Amino acid sequence: EIVLTQSPATLSLSPGERATLSCRASQSVSSSLAWYQQAPGQPPRLLIYDASNGATGIPTRFSGSGSGTDFTLTISSLEPEDFAIYYCQQRSNWPLTFGGGTKVEIK
Amino acid sequence: QLQLQESGPGLVKPSETLSLTCTVSGGSISINNYYWGWIRQPPGKGLEWIGSINYVGTTFYNASLKSRLTISADTSKSQFSLKLNSVTATDTAVYYCARQDVKARADPFDFWGHGILVTVSS
Numbered sequence: 664e665i666v667l668t669q670s671p672a673t674l675s676l677s678p679g680e681r682a683t684l685s686c687r688a689s690q691s692v693s694s695s696l697a698w699y700q701q702a703p704g705q706p707p708r709l710l711i712y713d714a715s716n717g718a719t720g721i722p723t724r725f726s727g728s729g730s731g732t733d734f735t736l737t738i739s740s741l742e743p744e745d746f747a748i749y750y751c752q753q754r755s756n757w758p759l760t761f762g763g764g765t766k767v768e769i770k
Numbered sequence: 771q772l773q774l775q776e777s778g779p780g781l782v783k784p785s786e787t788l789s790l791t792c793t794v795s796g797g798s799i800s801i802n803n804y805y806w807g808w809i810r811q812p813p814g815k816g817l818e819w820i821g822s823i824n825y826v827g828t829t830f831y832n833a834s835l836k837s838r839l840t841i842s843a844d845t846s847k848s849q850f851s852l853k854l855n856s857v858t859a860t861d862t863a864v865y866y867c868a869r870q871d872v873k874a875r876a877d878p879f880d881f882w883g884h885g886i887l888v889t890v891s892s
Binding site for chain 1: 807816817818819822830831832833866868871874875876877878879880882883884885
């Protein structure tokens with residue numbers, strides 16, 4: 664099973680600041696990685712698929728990069744609605760796995 | 771617009787079977803570019819993939835749940851279902867159904883239901 668480790672666990676930032684979230688895989692997943700945002704009480708929302716492709720309707724301030732074992736989700740300038748929990752997910756191999764999440768909180 | 775809706779009991783007794791159904795509207799579940807999956811989230815914790823089913827009924831299960839799990843689909847009703855037997859308190863979670871886009875390398879979940887909280891308790 665491929666383990667995804669997200670860091671940091673919590674990121675404390677102010678609106679307008681840049682957020683950089685990391686996801687590291689225990690073995691290469693090539694570019695088979697997705698990112699999700701989850702607001703309180705809501706289902707996850709797909710942000711990025713295949714490491715760097717924006718999902719439909721996702722603002723351009725969200726971008727993804729990386730390949731192999733190291734991936735980054737960047738939010739260029741935080742909006743109030745961006746304070747949430749973010750998860751990465753891989754399906755290079757079965758079983759599909761999720762990372763443990765990074766909470767982006769207001770500083 | 772595609773919509774998914776979970777339904778089923780919100781309370782299940784220990785050792786019994788948890789049964790949930792996901793009804794899909796606004797699209798067909800018989801399309802070969804999509805799988806249909808179940809994901810759960812214990813209160814205050816992260817996401818766990820349970821399993822998925824494709825358009826011909828092939829299933830993919832999380833090995834940790836495989837011995838207790840059955841996922842099936844009824845294309846005539848645009849529904850797919852989850853049965854998890856011999857439940858314990860550790861199966862208490864919000865259960866989500868979602869569409870999985872297998873045209874993409876990551877097979878991401880691009881449409882989700884709102885989720886249903888299932889509590890295992892006597």
